[in-house]
Amino acid sequence: MIWAEANGGAIGRSGTMPWHLPEDLAHFKRTTWGAPVIMGRRTWESLPNSFRPLPGRTNVVITSDAHYEAQGATTVTTLDEAISLTQNLARDAQTVAEEPRVSEAGAETVAAETRPRRAAWVMGGGQLYRAAMPIADELVVTRIDIDVDDADTYAPEIGSEWVLAERGSQEQSKTGLGYVFERWVRN
Template identity: 55%
Template sequence: MSTADAPRIGMIWAEAAGGAIGRDGDMPWHLPEDLAHFKRTTLGAPVIMGRRTWESLPDRVRPLPGRSNIVVTRDPAYATPGASRVASLEAALALLRPGTDLAVPATAPGAVTAWVMGGGELYRSALALAEELVVTRIALEVSDADTFAPEIGSEWHLAESQPEQVSASGLRFHIERWHRNPA
């Protein structure tokens, strides 16, 4: 796939202190405002996720409505009703090239055309390909976390940081948007 044909990849996640994003296959917090933000951000665009992220979605929203769902798993027999199953991130991206059923044209110049939404292994694989990161930072310690966000390195710059908010659940959080530095 040529660079011109490649989808513009964004990554979206919520993390607690120390980069914690998961515990025992689930998010170790309840933050309805972030779930609403996630929906607003990804609606209409394909979402790419690993098998454990797929399994963590409640049955009532699996597959996530209003988005093409792509599940990356090494198990060729794994069932993903309502979603496309692929063996690798590269195969997921191939499904999104122009002329395919899942391709979604950007609605604005530079707009993200697909979102990687977890988990930890897929985030680490996709980081080198992503052009935008949307990160919700939660003021919470999760001492028994077992899944972590990738480290945001010097190839990124903070494009936007929203003011801190307090969730209805009492958690403090803020949302950041990062862009890849020009080459």
């Protein structure tokens, strides 16, 4: 699972992220590139139209409305369906090339280095994070030094079954916000 949270665990306010942190958006893209992303309907709808579906990833939207259409994404009605679908996709391609990059000459290239393909990344929202927490094996969390007093969506609690595997250094965004990247693994 992957998310960014403010002080106190806030992840959303009125269907939006209550901050702008370009470095976290780039981190999210690097981390999830090439792997399916699973999200709830409200998270899907919170993405700007120009970013739906998220490029370079199979987008899976969970909704209780079996007739809901998410153009460019696959819709399912349960987390179990989403997991089953993404496990099948992961078996079909065991590795993923890094995100295409543009060379100085302007030609798009793909890095030769590959990394293991994740079965999927759960990317929100709060209700889906809580439902997926018992089956997740890795958490990638961006901690942002900002208070969001009117938040209405919160990250799940990271319990004692998780171990902090990596913690980046405290960084400062070009927007002025302080942040740090963390990676947690199941104990």
